[in-house]
Amino acid sequence: MKLFNSKKFILFIIGFACLCVFHSCAAIQSPSGGPKDNTPPFLLSSIPESGSTSFTGGKVELLFSEHLQEKSVINSFNILPKIKYSPEVKYKGNMVDIVFPDSLLSNQTYILSINRELKDEHGVPLAQGVQLAFSTGEEIDKSEISGKIFYNGEASSLLWKIRDSTDQINFYKRSPDYNVDASDNGEFVFSYLSPGIYKVAGVDRSISSIILDPNYSIYGLPSIDQITIDTLNMRQGGISILISNRPRSSRLLSAQWMSNRWGKLIFDSSIDEYKNIIPIDIVSDSFGVRAETFIDNIENNILHFVLPDSIGSNTKTKIEISPVYKNNHTVIDSGNIFARIPSEKDTSFLLITNINKKTVLEIEEESIIPLDIHFSKVMDKARLDSAISLMIDTISVDINMAKISPTHFQIIPSINWKPLSEYSLIINRDKIISHNERSIEDSIKTINVSTSRFKNFGSLIGNIIIPHFNPLIARLSSFEKENLFYDEIVNSESSFKITRIPEGKYDLLFFYDKDANTKYSFGHLAPYSASEWFEFFPDTISIRNNWDMEVTNIKFNK
Template sequence: MKLLTTLILLYILATGCANIQSPPGGAGDTLAPNVEYTEPLDRTINFNEDKVIIGFDEYMNRGKVLENLRITPEVKMEFDWSATDLNIKFTEPLQPNTTYAINIGTEYTDYYNNAPKKGFSMIFSTGEKLDSGSISGLLSAADTKGKYLFLYKEKEGIYPDMTTAQPDYFVNTGSSGEFQFVALKPGNYRLLAIDDKFQNRIYDDQVDSYGTALNDVTLTEDSLQVSGINIHIGAKSDYQGPQLISASSQYSGIANLLFDENLDRSTIVKENFKLTSTNGEVPIIGIGTNTKTSSELLIAFDANYAGKELEIKVTNISDSTGNKIQDTASSFKFLVDSTYNRTDFVISSTNLNDSTQKNVSPFFNIIPEKPIFRVKFSKIPDVKSLINSAYLESEGEKIELTLSSENLLDYNFKSENPIKENAEYTLVFDTKGIVDIWGLGLVKDTLYRTKFKTNFAPKYSKIGGDVTATNDCNGNILIRAINTSDNSKYKTTAVDGKWSFEKVTAGSFVFEVFCDENKNGEYDFGKVIPFEYREKYSKSKPYTVNENWEYNEIKLVLDE
């Protein structure tokens, strides 16, 4: 009997395993997936079931499908897969006389990561008719993938509070930024574009980046489809100034400052920082910023304060949105480290030599109006030892260069007077007396002499034209010109419908035009608290600007 039972079990296992099928296709499968059928059919009315089936024509990446599936209005549901069929079971009653829409965007894939050629959508109604209203448009952002559009319906003349209420409808956007809401009833709707950080479908103030639309959308029985809506995502709201959260010392003569957010770099100047000891003020040699983030600063000062307690006080600095530092979070005491930085002191970025007529760019920016020699050190130099260490020679004439710094390691030597085009010069850089703030000289101190010619200076152009607004602009019309060839940017305000830029580099340009209603000089993406619509905005077609060009016939239109 035991032997017979064992044979029966083996037979069942063998035949059962034989019925298990692997996904069709293989490594060479490149066909896009499709939806073969749905239950119920698309556009069904009087729907009274608690289940929907979406049948695909092949095995799917199930996680990707569920990530991209949305149903509006939102309803609680559970998912189950049966081979290539997705079973959706509603776990709460559907609303009566309501049209539901199921959408799956274009970001999902099949088992072999093939994406569909288009997204999937279907609608069905629990009543006797289908709501056919729709709102569509384009989201603009640095990266639109994974962002959301929230849609709120006006109820009894009031829109829901976006900080506490979830939207009536929502869709997420793919890499194209296109969005569409379907199966909408007639009524008034408000849009919000959002980077929903917590994925809670609630606007979280000072957490979520967002943007509002130019106005609300009204759907009527005579006008149920509204398209072409442009909306942009800006930065998150910020009402508080930066805070100094720590100050420390890694080496004698160096203080490391850390703020809770990025600072406006234009406010990072020595006048806004005060360093004191018990005996009085300590002179600040210089301030350096991290190239990637302006929330981290280095303060250089006299290295003879090793082992002493100092206090740093910060005033008048702002964050990137203009909020000034708070008095209660602007000072910090720290103990100066006793260690001197004894690592080798070298010039880490320069290629000066004696080759004739050599272009030393990027260390020398040969623009006749503003010749600049740039040098980078491995450690912080004593600024006093850099003064008069570099100058130009030409036809027996010595041209003095003034010193400035971009940060604690990068320094510029600049001629205050224009130099001649198509002329030969010698750059002299004497490093013999240069020392770091700890008194150590360069590992290799020498006299550099580099010859170059100024026969390749960039040629500037002058551009301008007219700007008109198709609707009233209750503010200034601002034009922002972006050279996409070299990423240079220019901004001006139109006067009596005219605008111009006196000096731009050559390249391919696009022009952004916006109505600066609050006259703050910046484009505003709108507000949630209190609610405000975004400012009117248009973007031009590309224009080509050539060298030494003067063209004043560019016509721009603010068409919102």
Template sequence: MPKFVQKLAFVTFILFISLSMFQRCAQTASPPGGKKDTLAPKIVTSIPLNKSKNYTGKKIELNFNEYVSIRNLNQELLITPNVGTYETRIRPTGVTLLLDSTLHKNTTYTFNFRNAIEDMSERNKGKNIKLVFSTGSDIDSLQISGQVKHLETNKKLESILVGLYPYTDTLRIDQAKPYYFTKTDTSGNYQIENIAAGKYYMAAFNDINNNLVYNSNKEPVDFITQNFIDLKKSETQDFKIALQNQDPLKISKTTSTAKTVLYELSRGVKSIEIQPKNLSYQIESHRNLRFYVGNVEHQDTVRISAIVTDSLNRVTTLALKLKFREPNKKEKVVNTPLRMEVFPASNHLLSPEDSIVIKFPKPIALINTKAISFVTGPDEEIQLPDDAYNWNSFVNELSIQKAYLPLRNRFELKFAKHAFVSVEKDSSQVFTQAFEFQDLENYGSISGSINTPKGKHVFQLIKSDTKALAYQQTGENTFNFPHVEPGLYELRAIEDRNGNGLWDLGNFKTKEKPESIYFFPSKIKLKANFQISDVLISTQ
């Protein structure tokens, strides 16, 4: 290579390196050191001015003391009363809203930007960025505040809409939007300010789709039971929301085979009554109804009346037409042993309150009690009377009542072959499981009362970590759980107004509240061989 070409290549390389270093040095960067910006942006000017009167313009403008970022304005900005649609213009140091419609006369408006404004450098959120003004000569000053919790858990809830509606005798919160509204903060607290005196209805609900209208099949709700609040001074109103699905129970899908017909329901099922009574059926996954061919001929269509109590404790009567598919000659008949699950499981001890429960995947057509026995010692085996065995309504769950269990610390349960035969003619195999009672000293007890006039209640101990129901009993004003495993528990009492032993939901259309749930305020830590008594559940 000629020398002048080598020199040219070298000079070009040096020039390239120099330019690269220059560009790196010229990049914008924050100077090192100095205090971090922790100050939130503040309003320096606004149109109109805060707390101004007689404003009739159609422009709302905020200007801040630094560069700002506007985030999630559609979700964060709460405007009461509603102003309809508007155009948004965002500037480096502010935001402008151009209203499409004229503001109402003699009305106080509040524009609450909540968490929408933050500074550009450190993302410090603006605090209490709110603009209040009136189109008349007075600014309304009444307010309503309170807290929103979940009725079933007593947990404080964030971002729950609390609405105030002008009273009419035909008001429906699932059809009308609130005139004043706000949303709860991280502590479940809310405050609606600058309200005009008048008659209002109130409700709180989780506005999942952000349309300001209550959706009963998805959104938990609470409401006042009186027709209206005659607001003349500032007030406090608390809410406890719960789901109140008003959609009717329906059959969403039907699947027919030669052996079964499955009806999939739109909601969970607690209990069901079938007419005629000679049919074999069961509830699966708490919501699906399956019929077995049993004594029904394939060519027959059976008309059925199903009286269903759903998961919301509402009773619906369904008219069904049961028709099994004709069997396919090519379908192979596969005989498999009948499965079962026994509770308590082999790795769990029996408590003094336990019965032995055997669950089957399908209804049982035949039980041979002579094939069931208990081994209580060497060469010692006993059988129980038929009264010891108790079937559920679907004949797929068998309980061996605790009063009939052997009076031994240890014993074995044995099933001989074909002890159980299902409606599909498959049968059980030989089975053995050992049982052992837990020592009573390994349990504790919890007892107490609720401070209400006499009335029925359902008392529940909830496991604190999993929120699973551990123990339950019904009574009036007192409760006693004598054999409780050590652990951390939450205690609650459900008002049982109709005495059905269940928690019944309300109806927003008739302004009927759900049955109340009262909580012991703190968690209960129970140790083995320890008694906790005089626990008081307050209704205040």
């Protein structure tokens, strides 16, 4: 039997401990404490250097400031203009090797583009896309196009070099020649460009590698038709692009009958601007009729339609919409959907969908704010004249009622609301005369309405240094509330005043209303039309109640 060798055991323990310490020191791992690392990685150097000539292909070695996230490396590198075969990418720590093919065109400047998908090991992306250039000839193209994209998401800029007269029209039908990610503040730069004619667009980064659809892609265009570079060292800056938050065209997704004379259509995007001009025809084997329409009370992509008379239950119908055009572009696509009338009668109670038993109404001193009532069913044939009354304490208040749509009514007192007061809206079920529809469940429904203090406002006054475009519109847009903005035309004295603005923070945008429709035009790819010129005031506008905010001597960049 062998005796236990304590000396060897101790040596083994020491050796094992040293090995663990060495492994811990060598491993790449995040610090155990301290603030989170939000510093973007950046490129330290490349071999060969950017700007090298007589490049024949092969390996380009890139050294970054820190270790990279391995999974981010795969889709972060592109060669522009596009080459037949994708480059080989090799990764190790903070180094990346890009292997170009050896079948490159002669006298061509190639750009190695690094997009913002590239991240460090903590998931922090590049601050801005990077471009390196290598020329197979003796000279390298050094022209540049730069600008800024205005968008509420991550954006990329696409650039096409126009090849011929056909490509001038159909360029968007192919992949762009150049693609760079904009920085967090929207800035982009295309470097090392050769002489030629170019067209540029801004897109949401998620679709930057997809062929654009002129009607349904989310994109923006500049206010110029094209960019011409006619020298080897030309810099074209100041290209501003405003990306729309919705597609140029809307299309029908679904249709549903809600009753035997009322239905609704759901579109893929907002149709609010065109709600009154979308033609809807209801067709069956025995009849065809044009329906009346109205927008949904809440969702701006839902259009309701109502017929003058009822259709028999379980009747098969075809719901057709015809296309709507604006400035030679389709804004509402045509469509048709088959749908059957419900086989069973609606036995549900009538509901008021927008106000609860306790509702607070914000009121104003200079105008009477109506109280909106949204019904769950169409009330176009109902009589509500004596069914609704308004009380304050025990005193009846004279009211007028306005029908906004078959499901949307407004109660307007003849004398303005009293601030910080309690009102009662009373609905008498037995006095609602409806069209074979079930009424509200309770015989008497009472809704308590509290009023706020009188709402206060501020105003904005400004003047512009001439010359400037005419007509010019000043648009003040709220930071806090989407789609809340105030437009004012700049007058002949180059000044403007926007009144009755709620307190808050705003952006101030100026745009050239070239088509005189008081709406900003984002441009269109097919047929191509540039956007309207615009420029943002550089500072945030802070509006305070009962104050006149002034911005004076505004001077545009161009």
